[in-house]
Amino acid sequence: MTATVIILVIAVLGLGRRVLGEAHRLRLIAEAEHELRGPLQAIALAAEVDACAAASPRADLRVEVDRARVALDDLAAARSGRRAEAAMEPVRLDRLVWRVATVSNLAARRAGGGVHLDWSAGPVTVRANRGRLAQALGNLLANAVEHGGGQVRVRGRRTRRGIRVEVRDSGRGHGLAVAAKAIRDSGGTLTAARAGSGTAVAIELPVAGDEPPAAA
Secondary structure (H helix, E strand, O other), X not given: OHHHHHHHHHHHHHHHHHHHHHHHHHHHHHHHHHHHHHHHHHHHHHHHHHHHOOOOOOOOOHHHHHHHHHHHHHXXXXXXXXXXXXXXXXXXXXXXXXXXXXXXXXXXXXXXXXXXXXXXXXXXXXXXXXXXXXHHHHHXXXXXXXXXXXXXXXXXXXXXXXXXXEEEEOOOOOOOHHHHHHHHHOOOEEEEEEEOOEEEEEEXXXXXXXXXXXXX
């Protein structure tokens, strides 16, 4: 009887591990699919705006291509129950933030709002994965536009430890899991806090080694 119970327990534990592993794999696939939809929707929206208004400036969609590429890599890696490796490289963060804000502003304008960029950090180079950073920023701004009332503010400031990018809206901070993992892959941190009636999500990253951080 005891041996039968032990065998049963081992079988149940093995099944449990397989179920958890499968759930983890499916969650990774769902995240990658979500990340593919985001940039493709942004590209489609920009193309529609461009077609309807010839005088409208074309949004810089390279950031959405970067997001789509890393999502495809994640989708391929998810079959093995993991995320894609994130290669590090020097990235001009100020340019990347401007591009993400420009694309997100198209959706915000449709909602009767806008994305307002307040960047006082000047040119900033970080060592990170470009696709992961685009993934994180794109997620934060898309969720802020969708759930935060349409009015979004993005601020960039130097700190003693590096650079801080803050996204503020009047919502409650939706969909931070993917962005938080993407920022961790780039050696940074993501925090969220209530700010008045809305939410402030802050990304903090160290600057590249050849660029010393400013005083507070």
